[in-house]
Amino acid sequence: MWLYLLKRTVLAVAIVATAMTLVFLMIHAVPGDPAITLLGPRASAEMIAQIHRQLGLDKPLAVQLALFFGRVFHGDLGFDAFSQRPVRDIVFEQLPYTIELIFVSILWAVMIAVPLGCYSAIRRNSIVDQVTGIVTVAAIAIPSFVVAVYALLFFAVTLRWLPAIGAGGGFKDGLIYLILPAFAVGLGWVGYISRLVRASMLEVLGENHVRMARSFGISEWRIVARYALPLAILPTVTILGVGIAWLLSSAVFIEVVFARPGIGKLIVDAVNTRNYPIVMGVVLVTTFLIVAATTLSDLVNAFLDPRTREKL
Amino acid sequence: MKHTVDNVSRRSLLKTGAAIGGGIVAGGLPLSQVIWAAEGKVLRACSDGDITKLDPAFYNRQVEVDVMSCIYSKLIRYKPGSEWGWELDAAEHIEQVDPTHIRFRIKKGIKFTGGYGEMTAKDVKFSFERIFKQKSFLAPQWGSLDRVELEDDYTGVLVFKTPFVPVWLLSLTDATGHVLSEDAVMKATKDGGDFGLKPPAFSGPYVLADWKPSQYIVLTRNPEWSGPKPGFDEIRVVPVDDLKARERAYLAGDVDFTSISLDSLAGFKSNPPPNTKVEEWPSLWYYWIGMNMDHPKLKDVNVRKAIQWAINVPQILDAAFAGQVNVATGTIAPGLVGHRPKALVPPEGDLAKAKEFLEKAGVNNLSLSIDCTNDSTNTTIAQTVQAQLSQIGITIEVNARDNSTFWTLGSESQGERWKDLQLIVNGFIGLPDPNYNTNPFLQNQVGIWNWERFRSARYDELAAKANTVEDPDARGKLYQEMQDLMEDSGCYRFLTNGANPIMYRTTEMLASTRPDGAPLFYDFQPA
Numbered sequence: 001m002w003l004y005l006l007k008r009t010v011l012a013v014a015i016v017a018t019a020m021t022l023v024f025l026m027i028h029a030v031p032g033d034p035a036i037t038l039l040g041p042r043a044s045a046e047m048i049a050q051i052h053r054q055l056g057l058d059k060p061l062a063v064q065l066a067l068f069f070g071r072v073f074h075g076d077l078g079f080d081a082f083s084q085r086p087v088r089d090i091v092f093e094q095l096p097y098t099i100e101l102i103f104v105s106i107l108w109a110v111m112i113a114v115p116l117g118c119y120s121a122i123r124r125n126s127i128v129d130q131v132t133g134i135v136t137v138a139a140i141a142i143p144s145f146v147v148a149v150y151a152l153l154f155f156a157v158t159l160r161w162l163p164a165i166g167a168g169g170g171f172k173d174g175l176i177y178l179i180l181p182a183f184a185v186g187l188g189w190v191g192y193i194s195r196l197v198r199a200s201m202l203e204v205l206g207e208n209h210v211r212m213a214r215s216f217g218i219s220e221w222r223i224v225a226r227y228a229l230p231l232a233i234l235p236t237v238t239i240l241g242v243g244i245a246w247l248l249s250s251a252v253f254i255e256v257v258f259a260r261p262g263i264g265k266l267i268v269d270a271v272n273t274r275n276y277p278i279v280m281g282v283v284l285v286t287t288f289l290i291v292a293a294t295t296l297s298d299l300v301n302a303f304l305d306p307r308t309r310e311k312l
Numbered sequence: 313m314k315h316t317v318d319n320v321s322r323r324s325l326l327k328t329g330a331a332i333g334g335g336i337v338a339g340g341l342p343l344s345q346v347i348w349a350a351e352g353k354v355l356r357a358c359s360d361g362d363i364t365k366l367d368p369a370f371y372n373r374q375v376e377v378d379v380m381s382c383i384y385s386k387l388i389r390y391k392p393g394s395e396w397g398w399e400l401d402a403a404e405h406i407e408q409v410d411p412t413h414i415r416f417r418i419k420k421g422i423k424f425t426g427g428y429g430e431m432t433a434k435d436v437k438f439s440f441e442r443i444f445k446q447k448s449f450l451a452p453q454w455g456s457l458d459r460v461e462l463e464d465d466y467t468g469v470l471v472f473k474t475p476f477v478p479v480w481l482l483s484l485t486d487a488t489g490h491v492l493s494e495d496a497v498m499k500a501t502k503d504g505g506d507f508g509l510k511p512p513a514f515s516g517p518y519v520l521a522d523w524k525p526s527q528y529i530v531l532t533r534n535p536e537w538s539g540p541k542p543g544f545d546e547i548r549v550v551p552v553d554d555l556k557a558r559e560r561a562y563l564a565g566d567v568d569f570t571s572i573s574l575d576s577l578a579g580f581k582s583n584p585p586p587n588t589k590v591e592e593w594p595s596l597w598y599y600w601i602g603m604n605m606d607h608p609k610l611k612d613v614n615v616r617k618a619i620q621w622a623i624n625v626p627q628i629l630d631a632a633f634a635g636q637v638n639v640a641t642g643t644i645a646p647g648l649v650g651h652r653p654k655a656l657v658p659p660e661g662d663l664a665k666a667k668e669f670l671e672k673a674g675v676n677n678l679s680l681s682i683d684c685t686n687d688s689t690n691t692t693i694a695q696t697v698q699a700q701l702s703q704i705g706i707t708i709e710v711n712a713r714d715n716s717t718f719w720t721l722g723s724e725s726q727g728e729r730w731k732d733l734q735l736i737v738n739g740f741i742g743l744p745d746p747n748y749n750t751n752p753f754l755q756n757q758v759g760i761w762n763w764e765r766f767r768s769a770r771y772d773e774l775a776a777k778a779n780t781v782e783d784p785d786a787r788g789k790l791y792q793e794m795q796d797l798m799e800d801s802g803c804y805r806f807l808t809n810g811a812n813p814i815m816y817r818t819t820e821m822l823a824s825t826r827p828d829g830a831p832l833f834y835d836f837q838p839a
Contacts, residue, residue, distance in 0.1 A: 031717040031721075032714070033716065033719070033723070033726060034716075036719050036720055036726075037715070040741075043761075045760055047449040048725060049725075050447070084506065084508055093525050094525070152560060156563075156566075157560055157564050164564035165560070165566055166528070166550060166566070169524065169527070256554070259554065261525065261526035266526075269553070273716055
């Protein structure tokens with residue numbers, strides 16, 4: 001297990017480093033210049049050159065990359081081209097908004113989807129199961145930004161029950177501001193998780209230990225809660241672990257639609273303005289999150305199923 | 313539905329925490345409004361982005377100017393209303409002594425917060441000279457300023473190397489005219505350099521009380537402010553980049569003042585939201601179709617003129633701006649010194665004349681490219697030009713680029729791409745003095761911002777002279793001739809100056825803006 005952990009960690013570091021190098025090369029390959037975006041038509045060539053010097057853009061690409069990794073090694077992500085604030089501060093200011101959005105989205109999706117999946121499995125082929133099937137597949141099919149726009153128009157603009165933009169301040173206020181964005185991100189997951197739970201439950205409910213429990217006259221709900229669900233939920237947990245990349249991409253759209261702070265909106269703005277330090281900082285942190293979640297998920301799997309340790 | 317909703321109490325909804333289930337009870341305000349409801353009068357407005365600087369010498373965006381105008385004082389400031397002008401702010405008196413000297417006297421008793429004492433002429437000298445000492449990229453806004461001489465604690469003289477007329481509606485009134493505390497800035501920065509987002513002291517009617525990046529900027533009353541009391545106790549500015557999102561925020565009741573998009577304008581005008589006033593202000597932008605005269609296909613002035621005459625401007629404005637904007641006659645917007653009453657080429661153009669120019673050039677089967685940013689307005693402009701030029705047999709390929717890529721296309725420092733540039737859909741923001749709007753087309757800007765590579769010694773000569781002429785009519789004529797030269801080169805087909813519509817809730821406020829619709833928050837009054 002320890003050897004597996006070591007191998008997996010080395011692999012994770014290699015993935016992050018490769019991803020960073022690729023993103024660094026790609027964003028520099030695309031035409032664009034933060035100095036020109038920053039200064040606009042009032043800028044002279046000297047002023048643009050001055051900003052280039054400040055950002056280190058006057059150095060060869062390889063040197064810039066080496067300097068970037070050198071700084072990262074010391075926990076320094078550089079400075080925002082526009083405000084000159086530390087990138088680390090900016091990213092960690094915005095990251096909690098995205099994490100809370102993802103967390104709440106998943107939380108409500110799981111709370112609805114798991115009972116729904118269990119119910120559909122127990123009442124297989126019933127009207128409720130069929131209707132649930134149609135609705136959940138539809139929920140998977142609708143992109144989160146479409147849900148976001150219509151939810152916003154209905155609940156915020158037409159009914160004026162909920163705020164349309166921002167993230168509020170304080171715990172209770174923050175929750176209110178989360179309702180629509182979390183609904184938009186989580187809706188697809190309701191469909192996805194409920195289908196997954198239903199399928200897993202059907203498999204588990206057909207196994208010997210469940211049939212034996214039934215033969216002992218244990219109630220159906222107790223069988224589900226005690227014997228079937230703990231096994232059926234495992235694939236869902238795994239999917240949630242590796243699904244963080246999908247969630248992050250959903251968050252990008254949602255943060256833009258709701259003008260909500262977060263790293264999704266941050267990176268969209270940064271890419272548009274070729275704000276290289278911010279782009280690199282956000283990519284580093286999100287890549288780390290995704291790789292960490294995947295690694296953690298693999299480690300849990302390896303712990304539960306020793307056969308997977310041989311597969312690295 | 314609306315009737316039912318109006319009876320819902322969002323406060324109860326908050327208390328029960330049953331929002332997901334629609335825990336709804338009675339009431340008038342949207343949730344966000346209840347959440348933000350502070351004691352006193354709160355002005356809630358949308359801005360077009362977040363702040364990145366609050367240092368007047370290094371600012372980047374208009375929202376920063378809007379905020380700085382509330383937290384710092386200037387000698388003079390823009391006068392609210394529909395005509396460009398200025399009024400006294402921190403100055404008790406200011407006069408042009410001769411073409412290169414302006415004497416000012418500061419009001420006594422204007423305090424800097426943080427115990428930095430009273431504002432004096434020494435602070436004015438520090439603030440204005442600092443822009444040059446710190447090599448700010450905004451230094452051109454102060455033109456030929458040489459130094460500020462002090463006469464006593466409150467009186468000083470701005471000394472220019474050569475006359476610089478734009479000082480009144482550009483240098484003193486725009487952001488770089490804000491006066492900072494020398495002691496506070498030196499303490500905060502050691503060398504008087506960029507202090508970024510942390511103002512070391514305030515001197516305006518408001519102070520920056522809170523800023524949450526991408527969330528809000530909160531300004532509250534400055535307890536040490538000795539001037540006239542502004543209308544609101546608190547100003548809360550919410551940064552929202554997207555215009556449509558701003559409109560939704562207004563409709564949802566999250567804010568009470570916002571700019572609106574031109575394609576929504578007609579709808580809002582005919583069917584405004586309840587208790588809303590929609591106002592249309594002319595913008596200072598100028599949009600044009602540019603032509604790179606150094607490109608082999610566009611070297612012949614007859615080809616360029618053919619394109620000018622084939623372009624029907626009102627058609628473009630209908631397609632791209634929903635017909636809600638004016639036809640530009642040049643780089644200088646209506647209401648400013650130097651605005652041309654009409655262009656040399658009529659807005660509708662003339663296809664027959666365009667064909668004549670092409671024949672004169674002896675060009676057949678011409679194919680060209682047009683570069684634009686990839687937003688819907690500029691792409692629509694490019695596509696309309698594509699359709700119009702096809703009528704005289706010119707084939708156009710549209711290259712829609714993302715913003716950052718686009719803004720480097722004509723720059724020689726970015727490689728060789730400027731050589732391939734042919735037609736360009738371009739647009740710059742202007743300021744109330746024509747100096748600012750005409751500078752990008754000087755010869756020394758070729759390959760920097762002058763992407764058409766337009767070169768005219770006469771233009772440069774007139775530009776230099778125009779900075780020194782005080783009489784607005786005489787000065788205006790110089791700028792009009794400059795725009796004639798631009799158009800006559802065939803490099804430019806001017807489109808529009810744009811528009812800046814706003815809307816606000818009349819039950820909450822009486823808005824106050826500059827003639828271009830930029831909000832002057834300190835002058836807003838509660839309803």
